[in-house]
């Protein structure tokens with residue numbers, strides 16, 4: 001389990017997280033949702049220790065994250081930020097190999113198991129035939145899938161993803177979200193994923209944390225949290241939330257609640 005207790009994070013004098021407390025259950029997928037600029041990325045960066053907290057603490061299985069060394073952290077937690085960069089000349093295969101560096105560099109290089117993991121990760125994202133391609137020759141969506149493969153090959157107990165389906169076409173949005181689901185269902189990994197599409201959250205995650213004004217506004221199982229009242233309170237938009245063919249759906253009432261101009 002990952003727990004965040006009374007976390008306060010500022011940028012300069014501007015507070016972004018103002019005493020945030022939340023537990024992320026082990027082996028479950030939690031969607032982190034909220035309006036633009038509410039602090040979702042900031043929370044992930046603060047969890048990873050990339051931003052200093054003015055107050056509060058993050059614990060991984062009861063152990064303060066601050067006390068976990070960088071190599072051990074890389075072996076235990078994979079983090080995929082919103083924007084990822086690498087040198088243009090790097091090939092996809094080279095990128096994937098970097099994923100296991102914290103795990104295998106002390107052992108003198110990747111093992112057969114590591115190499116199998118690299119291959120599997122590329123197969124899962126549909127890029128097995130592109131391992132020799134330079135990263136700058138891939139499309140935006142293919143690059144995003146490459147980074148997801150890199151994260152998969154890191155093979156950690158916990159995975160944090162910041163808007164992983166941006167740039168992806170519909171098929172790969174579903175494929176990647178299905179994969180994220182599998183990470184918890186089959187492999188028992190704990191996943192926190194920042195999403196904007198609440199319908200992806202209802203279809204592929206267990207729990208939802210709604211963030212606004214530097215605080216958690218609502219948190220719990222998807223079916224309890226994705227309600228028209230919560231969505232209106234947090235996002236300021238009127239929606240219908242209903243079940244169709246066993247799936248919970250959330251659709252905005254376009255005519256009533258959105259400014260539509262002719």
Ligand SMILES: Nc1ncnc2c1ncn2[C@@H]1O[C@H](COP(=O)(O)OP(=O)(O)OP(=O)(O)O)[C@@H](O)[C@H]1O
Pocket residue numbers: 011016034035036037038039040041042043
């Ligand atoms: N490096 C920074 N320096 C100063 N302010 C920042 C910095 N990064 C983010 N902010 C500000 O902190 C607030 C939270 O930003 P953050 O990126 O965490 O939001 P978010 O919820 O992830 O947004 P989005 O949905 O648009 O990706 C915003 O007001 C943003 O302008």
